[in-house]
Amino acid sequence: MYTGMNALNSKYSGRGLVILGFPSNIFLKQEPGANATEILNGVKYVRPGGGFVPNFQLFEKIDVNGNKEHKLYTYLKSYCPPTQTEFNPSILFYTPIKANDIQWNFEKFLVGPDGRILKRAGPGVDPATMEVDIESALSPASGDSGGALLG
Template identity: 35%
Template sequence: MNAFDFEATALDGSPVALSRYQGKALLIVNTASECGFTPQYKGLEELHRRYGEQGLVVMGFPCNQFGKQEPGSEAEIGAFCEKNYGVSFPMFAKVEVNGDDAHPLFKFLKGEAPGVLGTEAIKWNFTKFLVDKDGKVHKRYAPQTKPEELGSDIEKLLA
């Protein structure tokens, strides 16, 4: 099993088979519009623009599980991201990342790359998972890790 085996729902409600990104590296992030880390959208967009043509796909998965910091509808989330941060990378419908109702993709990501002391639970918004071109999880990054700190890891996967 790998990341390309999953399906997600785009912000517009259409199903997206992640297999369409086969052969590309993925940076999968649980996002929120009202979080102290929300300005990371700017850095994520910069990564998308800098490495997109080389094979990186940044993917945003809004989540309202942490401090209810993503209360909006899918349309509101999309408008916010575009207006405030010029987000042009794929954004998906709101998901849960922890608990019984966690999206299967996030269950997979957490199992493949546990956090501190082996805990699988995602602790907060803007946890990032870098996935290689074969769909295997390369590394998990804490919310505090800024997108601009990921460049060398991304470049290794794209080489």
């Protein structure tokens, strides 16, 4: 997913697309880094590794579900249906579990420059498959001059 996000950022950043990454450790504890530097090192050397460096903003780790859910994700989830409705509680490290929760790492939201949520895509969706929606959001006909892809 990181490489796909980099590719989209390279292709569309000049047209106003901004990609923002929000790591979370509530899914099988896969983001154990204590801060952004540790998380970036994990990306660079482990997943995807090979010296990879994201070309988009990677923020400090937050909770995207549960009692400590960040308000940004409360907002995002309130405007679109969930990508899946079944959860495996044994791999989730938060409570309570709600039907509209983020399913797993790399769930994506396309947000217009006006803050309107345009699309929600599941964790397994290749970022490249969102290009039609990104093109539409960035087109002069839409009246928009930018947008954000949050993952």
